[in-house]
Amino acid sequence: MGNIILDMSGAYDTDWCRGLCENDGFSYIDCKDIEGTDMYCDDLAITEIMGRIRGNETEPECKIYSGVHFIDSGNYHYMTRLFTGEIKASYNLFFFDHHTDMKPSMIPELLSCGAWALHVAERDSFIKKIIMIGPPAEDVTEDILTWESIIYSGGKYAGSDEFVSDILKGGIDFALPYYISIDKDVLGRGYADTNWSQGDMELGELFSLMEAIKKLCGGAPLGIDICGELPGKGSSVNESTNNKILDFLKSTGLF
Numbered sequence: 001m002g003n004i005i006l007d008m009s010g011a012y013d014t015d016w017c018r019g020l021c022e023n024d025g026f027s028y029i030d031c032k033d034i035e036g037t038d039m040y041c042d043d044l045a046i047t048e049i050m051g052r053i054r055g056n057e058t059e060p061e062c063k064i065y066s067g068v069h070f071i072d073s074g075n076y077h078y079m080t081r082l083f084t085g086e087i088k089a090s091y092n093l094f095f096f097d098h099h100t101d102m103k104p105s106m107i108p109e110l111l112s113c114g115a116w117a118l119h120v121a122e123r124d125s126f127i128k129k130i131i132m133i134g135p136p137a138e139d140v141t142e143d144i145l146t147w148e149s150i151i152y153s154g155g156k157y158a159g160s161d162e163f164v165s166d167i168l169k170g171g172i173d174f175a176l177p178y179y180i181s182i183d184k185d186v187l188g189r190g191y192a193d194t195n196w197s198q199g200d201m202e203l204g205e206l207f208s209l210m211e212a213i214k215k216l217c218g219g220a221p222l223g224i225d226i227c228g229e230l231p232g233k234g235s236s237v238n239e240s241t242n243n244k245i246l247d248f249l250k251s252t253g254l255f
Contacts, residue, residue, distance in 0.1 A: 004029055008072040014234035039075045040110040068255050069225040074196050077227050078116040080181040092129045094213055095181040098199040100135045102144045121147045129172045134186035134199050160212040174216045184228025193235040194228045207248050220254050
């Protein structure tokens with residue numbers, strides 16, 4: 001499908017975004033006017049968002065999950081569910097987040113930013129393993145761990161070798177395709193400026209773990225999405241980190 005910037009709140013009305021579109025081939029998709037999208041997403045909004053992402057694409061096999069997707073603030077992390085819902089073969093999901101995003105929605109009939117991963121576990125017949133990296137151990141409750149597909153990784157490792165040793169215990173089939181989702185709230189305040197509570201992972205740690213994932217899986221992911229912007233406005237801290245993430249992805253062949 002290609003690389004996209006999905007502007008849900010106005011977070012990407014910035015020179016950084018315009019430069020990415022002009023110089024790096026990203027497509028800007030304006031969704032600010034769509035109602036029913038903030039934290040929760042109703043069916044009408046989903047239909048409109050997906051229609052705009054597809055645009056004039058006529059290929060029935062269009063893989064909209066492929067490429068790098070900037071998806072605004074964590075309020076819209078449910079977009080990961082919409083992208084991965086287009087994957088029609090067995091796959092694993094690695095997601096970096098300070099939160100589990102496995103809490104039952106207060107409005108069960110709506111997809112939400114706090115329950116999208118639960119939605120994947122419950123309803124995606126193609127998901128094999130969901131590897132959550134970053135939430136505090138006290139937030140990973142028994143009801144989450146009862147899901148056979150869930151593998152919890154705290155993200156606190158002395159190095160990537162320790163991370164690899166840990167997740168090798170989870171019964172992951174690394175031969176399967178995989179998708180990566182990154183919420184920048186997993187990072188410390190020096191690396192991200194978000195509207196949610198944050199972890200303290202350093203950017204170098206994130207890169208080390210992502211490189212380990214690539215080596216284990218033997219290639220690039222099906223797609224990558226990145227959220228964690230400030231709703232409605234840009235942030236020089238976030239733009240700097242976004243640029244570093246893109247440089248890392250390019251240099252390692254992750255996209």
